[in-house]
Amino acid sequence: xxxxxxxxxxxxxxxxxxxxxxxxxxxxxxxxxxxxxxxxxxxxxxxxxxxxxxxxxxxxxxxxxxxxxxxxxxxxxxxxxxxxxxxxxxxxxxxxxxxxxxxxxxxxxxxxxxxxxxxxxxxxxxxxxxxxxxxxxxxxxxxxxxxxxxxxxxxxxxxxxxxxxxxxxxxxxxxxxxxxxxxxxxxxxxxxxxxxxxxxxxxxxxxxxxxxxxxxxxxxxxxxxxxxxxxxxxxxxxxxxxxxxxxxxxxxxxxxxxxxxxxxxxxxxxxxxxxxxxxxxxxxxxxxxxxxxxxxxxxxxxxxxxxxxxxxxxxxxxxxxxxxxxxxxxxxxxxxxxxxxxxxxxxxxxxxxxxxxxxxxxxxxxxxxxxxxxxxxxxxxxxxxxxxxxxxxxxxxxxxxxxxx
Numbered sequence: 231x232x233x234x235x236x237x238x239x240x241x242x243x244x245x246x247x248x249x250x251x252x253x254x255x256x257x258x259x260x261x262x263x264x265x266x267x268x269x270x271x272x273x274x275x276x277x278x279x280x281x282x283x284x285x286x287x288x289x290x291x292x293x294x295x296x297x298x299x300x301x302x303x304x305x306x307x308x309x310x311x312x313x314x315x316x317x318x319x320x321x322x323x324x325x326x327x328x329x330x331x332x333x334x335x336x337x338x339x340x341x342x343x344x345x346x347x348x349x350x351x352x353x354x355x356x357x358x359x360x361x362x363x364x365x366x367x368x369x370x371x372x373x374x375x376x377x378x379x380x381x382x383x384x385x386x387x388x389x390x391x392x393x394x395x396x397x398x399x400x401x402x403x404x405x406x407x408x409x410x411x412x413x414x415x416x417x418x419x420x421x422x423x424x425x426x427x428x429x430x431x432x433x434x435x436x437x438x439x440x441x442x443x444x445x446x447x448x449x450x451x452x453x454x455x456x457x458x459x460x461x462x463x464x465x466x467x468x469x470x471x472x473x474x475x476x477x478x479x480x481x482x483x484x485x486x487x488x489x490x491x492x493x494x495x496x497x498x499x500x501x502x503x504x505x506x507x508x509x510x511x512x513x514x515x516x517x518x519x520x521x522x523x524x525x526x527x528x529x530x531x532x533x534x535x536x537x538x539x540x541x542x543x544x545x546x547x548x549x550x551x552x553x554x555x556x557x558x559x560x561x562x563x564x565x566x567x568x569x570x571x572x573x574x575x576x577x578x579x580x581x582x583x584x585x586x587x588x589x590x591x592x593x594x595x596x597x598x599x600x601x602x603x604x605x606x607x608x609x610x611x612x613x614x615x616x617x618x619x620x621x622x623x624x625x626x627x628x629x630x631x632x633x634x635x
Contacts, residue, residue, distance in 0.1 A: 235335055235340050235350065236340075236350070236351075238339060238340045238341040238347075238350075239340035239341060239346075239347045239348075239350035239351050240347070240351070241341055241347075242340065242341035242342070242343060242344060242346070242347040243344055243347050243348065243351075244344055245341070245343050245344050245347065246343060246344065247343040247344075247345065247444070247471065248343075249471070249500065249528075250444075250469070250471030250500045251442070251469045251471065251498060251500075253345075253414060253442055253444070253469075255344060255345075255348055255383060255414065257381070258381055258382060258383035258413065258414045259379070259381050259382045259383065260348075260352060260382075260383050260385070261382075262302070262303040262304070262353075263301075263302035263303060263304065263378075263379045263382065264304055265301045265302060265304040265306050266306065267305070267306055267307065268299075268306045268307050269307070271289040271290075271291070271297075271299065271307055272289050272290065274289075277378075277407045277408050277409065278301070278376065278378065278407060280408075281376060281405045281406060281407050281408070281436070282299070282374050282376060282403065282405060284403075284405060284436050285374055285376075285403025285404060285405035285434050285435075285436045286372075286401055286403040286432075286434040287299075287372050287374045287401070287403050288372060291309060291311070291372070293369050293370075294311065294369050294370060294371065294372050295310070295311050295312040295315045295367045295368060295369045295370065295371050296308075296309060296310045296311060296312070296315050296316075296317035296359070296371040296372075297309050297317070297371070297372050297373070298317050298318075298319075298357040298359075298371075298372070298373040298374070299373070299374045299376065300319075300355060300356065300357070300373075300374070300375050300376065300384075300386065301376045301378060302376070302377060302378055302379050302382060302384060303355050303384060303385070304355075305319040305355070308357075311369070312365075312367060312368055312369070313365075314361065314362040314365030314367075314396075315359075315360075315361050315362075315365065315367055315371065315398070316358070316359065316360040316361070316362070317357065317358070317359050317371055317373075318357070318358050319355070319356075319357065319358070320334075320354050320355065320356045320357060320358045320387055320388065320389060321353070321354055321355065322358075323358035323360075323389075324354070330358055330389065333389045333391060333420060333422060334354070334387060334389060334420065335350065335420075336420065337420045337421075337448030337449070337450055337475075337477075338418050338419075338420055338446050338447075338448045342446060343446075345416045345444040345446060346416075346418060346446050348383075348385065348416065349385045349386075349387060349416050349418050349446075352385045354385075354387045355384075355385060355386055355387070356375075356386040356387045356388040356389075356417070356418075357373050357388050357389075358388075358389050358390075358391075359371055359373075359388075359389070359390045359391070359398070359400065360390075360391045360393075361391070361392050361393060361396040361397075361398045361427075362393055362396065363393040363394045363395055363396060364393075364394070364395045364396060365393075365396045365397075365398075366396070366397045367396075367397060367398045367399060369399075370398075370399035370400060370401045371398065371399070371400050371401070372400075372401045372402075372403075373388075373400065373401070373402045373403070374402070374403045374404075374405065375402070375403075375404045375405075375415070375417070376404075376405055376406070376407070377405075377406045377407070377410055377413050377415060377441070378406065378407035378409070378410055379410070379413075380409070380410050380411050380412065380413065381411075381412055381413060382413050382414075383413065383414040383415075383416065384413065384414070384415045384416070385416050386415070386416065386417040386418065387417075387418045387419075388417065388418070388419040388420070389419075389420050389422075390419070390420070390421045390422065390429060390431070391422045391424075392421075392422065392423050392424060392427035392428070392429045392455075393424050393427065394424045394425045394426055394427060395425070395426045395427060396424075396427045396428075397427065397428045397429075398427075398428070398429050398430070399429075399430045399432070400429070400430070400431045400432065401432050401434070402431070402432070402433045402434070403433075403434050403436065404417075404433065404434070404435050404436065404437065404443070405435075405436040405437065406436075406437055406438040406441055408438075410438050410441070411438065411440055412438070412440035412441060412442075412468070413438070413440075413441050413442075414441070414442050414443075414444070415437075415441065415442070415443045415444070415445075416444045416445075416446070417443075417444070417445040417446065417447075418445075418446050418447075419445065419446070419447040419448075419474075420447075420448055420449075421447070421448070421449040421450070421457060422450050423449065423450065423451045423452060423455040423456065423457050423483075424452050424455060425452045425453045425454060425455060425480065426453070426454045426455060427452075427455050427456075428455065428456040428457075428458075429456070429457050429458070430458040430460070431457070431458065431459050431460070432459075432460040432461075432462070433459075433460070433461050433462070434462045434463075435461075435462065435463040435465075435467065435470065436465055437465065437467040437470075438467070439466045439467065439468065439496070440468050441467055441468055442467075442468050442469040442470075443467065443469065443470040443471070443472070444470075444471055444472070445470075445472040445474075446472075447472065447474035447475070448474065448475050448476075448477075449474065449475070449476040449477065449485065450476075450477050450479060451476060451477070451478050451479065451480060451483040451484070451485060452479055452480035452483065453480030453481050453482065453483065453509070454480060454481070454482045454483065455480055455483050455484070456483070456484040456485075457476060457484070457485045457486075458485075458486045458488075459474065459485075459486070459487045459488070459503070460488050460489075460490075461487070461488070461489045461490070461491075461501070462489075462490045463489075463490075463491055463492070463499060463501075464490065464491070464492040465492070465494070466494040466495075466496065466497050466525075467497050467499075468496070468497065468498065469497075469498045469499075469500075470498070470499050470500065470501065471500040471501075472500075472501055472502075473500075473501075473502045473503065473504060473530060474487065474503050474504070475503075475504045475505075475506070476503070476504070476505045476506065476514070477506050477508060478505065478506060478507045478508055478509060478512035478514065478540075479508055479509055480509050480512075481509045481510050481511050481512070482509075482510075482511035482512070482513075483509060483511075483512050483513070484512070484513045484514070485505050485513075485514045485515075486514070486515045486516075486517075487503040487505075487515070487516045487517070488517045488518070489501055489503075489517070489518040489519070489520075489529075490518075490519050490608050491518060491519065491520040491521065491527055491529070492520075492521045492522075492523065493520070493521070493522045493523065493524070493525025493526060493527045493555065494523050494524055494525050495523065495524030495525055495552070495554065496524070496525060497525035497526070498525065498526045499520075499525065499526065499527045499528065500528040500530070501518065501527070501528070501529060501530070502516075502528075502529065502530025502531050502532070502560070503516050503530070503531060503532075504530075504531075504532040504533075504534070505532070505533055505534065505542060506534045506536060507533070507534065507535045507536060507537070507540035507542060507570070508536050508537060509537060509540075510537060510538070510539045510540070511539060511540070512537075512540045512541075512542075513540070513541050513542065514533060514540075514541075514542035514543075515542065515543050515544075515545075516531040516533070516542075516543075516544045516545070517544075517545045517546075518531070518545070518546045518547070519547055519549075519607060519608050520546065520547070520548040520549070520557050521548070521549045521550075521551060521604065521607070521608070522548070522549075522550050522551065522552060522555030522556060522557050523551045523552050523555060524552040524554045524555050525555060525556075526555070526556040526557075526558075527548065527555075527556065527557045527558070528558050528560065529546045529548065529557065529558070529559045529560065529576075530560045530562075531544040531546060531560070531561050531562065531574070532561075532562040532563075532564070533562070533563050533564070533572050533574075534564040534566070535564065535565045535566060535567065535570030535571075535572055536566045536567065537566075537567055537570075538567050538568060538569030538570065539569055539570075540569075540570050540571070541570075541571040541572075542571070542572050542573075543572075543573045543574065544561050544563070544572075544573070544574035544575075544576075545574065545575050545576070546559040546561060546574075546575075546576040546577075547576070547577050547578075547607070548577070548578035548579070549578075549579065549580065549581065549604070549607055550578065550579065550580050551580070551581070551604075557578045559576040559578060561574040561576050581600060581603055581604075585599075585603055586599045586600060586603070589602060589603075
């Protein structure tokens with residue numbers, strides 16, 4: 231099996247992705263940068279602490295069921311607080327149990343494009359999060375993927391397994407140090423949500439201006455399982471292209487993808503999600519809120535109903551705050567059987583002048599009126615979101631307003 235996967239990877243070393251800016255990987259340094267393990271994250275340098283906190287992580291690990299921090303290509307911190315929750319480096323997880331290796335590359339193929347190919351051909355780094363049957367995580371698990379070495383490529387492979395009846399919230403922050411000018415992040419993530427389990431995954435991106443990002447994510451949801459993905463990117467980044475794919479294999483399974491996107495000038499965001507509804511009673515929702523202040527946003531969404539009695543909705547709303555910005559919404563609905571219920575709505579525009587004037591007539595300045603409207607636009611109501619995750623998203627929105635205005 232490993233030989234076949236390697237052959238697939240080698241066959242795709244130069245295969246470009248079907249869309250998104252093509253990147254010359256050879257221009258980045260793939261040599262591992264070694265960092266010392268840190269038992270106490272508060273003792274990191276000022277630059278590292280500021281970046282990690284800015285990506286939503288709690289350096290004290292208080293109120294967390296577990297924590298994981300990857301710096302460049304070295305795991306520098308990993309701890310577990312709650313029994314029944316396992317968090318470890320993926321390389322250590324493979325050494326501990328061959329079952330872990332069995333979860334890798336099942337949902338994402340090494341020959342999907344040159345990014346997955348090169349990720350396969352490099353030593354695995356990343357986290358393995360496993361929650362045991364029936365365990366309800368009392369607090370979120372947090373993870374940070376940090377890049378500090380200029381012109382480096384960071385290859386990451388993450389695996390999350392929620393066993394039957396388990397419930398887990400995950401906060402992942404991806405960030406860079408202030409001294410890093412440019413870099414490439416390639417992240418492979420595979421999620422397994424088993425019968426009756428629930429996983430809520432919140433990712434906050436806080437990259438440097440010249441960083442390019444290529445996540446490759448796949449999700450498998452079994453009977454009555456629920457997967458909720460919240461993605462926040464509100465700071466300048468050169469290029470992000472991500473299109474997670476979810477397979478709803480179990481009856482009455484649910485998937486929700488919510489994105490909050492801001493593209494400043496010279497930023498290029500190509501963000502979407504695809505869901506295959508493959509079992510009776512499966513439900514899905516893809517929602518995005520996109521603001522361009524001069525950058526480019528491609529908002530994709532694809533719902534595929536393969537069996538009767540499935541229901542899904544796709545919604546994209548865009549707000550242009552600059553004459554130079556671009557928002558391109560691409561909604562796709564594919565019904566393969568009678569009895570599917572798929573719908574979508576998309577709208578792109580600018581702030582209505584009468585809304586600003588209405589607020590100004592009540593003594594609010596024009597800039598504050600604009601801020602209030604934008605804040606309301608970005609307020610995506612996400613069903614089932616815990617208070618801690620809602621707080622992290624609200625914090626990211628609040629911080630972004632300083633850059634917007």
